[in-house]
Amino acid sequence: MGGIGKTEVAMWYVFSRRTKFDAVFWINADTTEKLSLGFTEMSMALGLEDESAPEDEIERRERVKGWLSNPIITANQGTPKANDEASWLLVLDNADDPNILYDFWPDTGTGCVIVTSRNPLSKDTVYSPSLSIDLAPFKLNEAGPFLQSLSNREYEENSLEACTKIVEILGGLPSGITQMGGITRRRHMSLEEFLAYYEENAGNYMIQQFQAKGDPICKPSLPSGC
Ligand SMILES: Nc1ncnc2c1ncn2[C@@H]1O[C@H](COP(=O)(O)OP(=O)(O)O)[C@@H](O)[C@H]1O
Ligand SMILES: [Mg+2]
Known part of the structure; x- marks a missing residue:
């Protein structure tokens, strides 16, 4: 995916x-x-x-x-x-x-x-035999804290519950989580505002995912020094 x-x-x-x-x-x-x-x-x-x-x-x-x-x-x-x-x-x-x-x-x-x-x-095909790994979406218990940290809400009350709800909607997809983390941070949205925003824009978001065809929606960030 x-x-x-x-x-x-x-x-x-x-x-x-x-x-x-x-x-x-x-x-x-x-x-x-x-x-x-x-x-x-x-x-x-x-x-x-x-x-x-x-x-x-x-x-x-x-x-x-x-x-x-x-x-x-x-x-x-x-x-x-x-x-x-x-x-x-x-x-x-x-x-x-x-x-x-x-x-x-x-x-x-x-x-x-x-x-x-x-x-x-x-x-x-070409490279058989080889080791292959199928990547799975994040599990909720990984994704919730990930979004919490991306949106700078580690210290906000009940934010883990709200983040877990959001990542569940996003299906645990890393690109969706990083994109949404960026949106809430840049637009200074509360998580509730984000949920309302997402409901309004879900259609566009799905189209973007479809158009991305495997290209990262957000540019991956290189670890420092890489
Ligand atoms: N394990 C991870 N931890 C943190 N961010 C991740 C992780 N996996 C993916 N991401 C982020 O999700 C986005 C999409 O990942 P990417 O590797 O470009 O997906 P793909 O190559 O499968 O299309 C990128 O912004 C990337 O930084
Ligand atoms: Mg890629």
């Missing part, structure tokens, strides 16, 4: 494991064009661009895949890691059409790939 927290979970995985990898790549994988753009950025970051040859997307993609299959550290010559095999993590975010990943999938190698997708078929 869009807004359930796939990108957020991948981001926290990257953030918390960032010191375990020599290289981390994050690519938006919703379309072939964005994948190609991501591979161009990887090629540049890895120093694989062939400046003497005309740019060819397929050649460039294959060069990057070649590096992922045989990831030798060429930078930092003179340091103990130079010429070692690099450990790498590649995140393919928002890969709702798993078929477009085939051309970009490294053939061999010991790196790690995280794919986030709204498409349940993603689990059984």
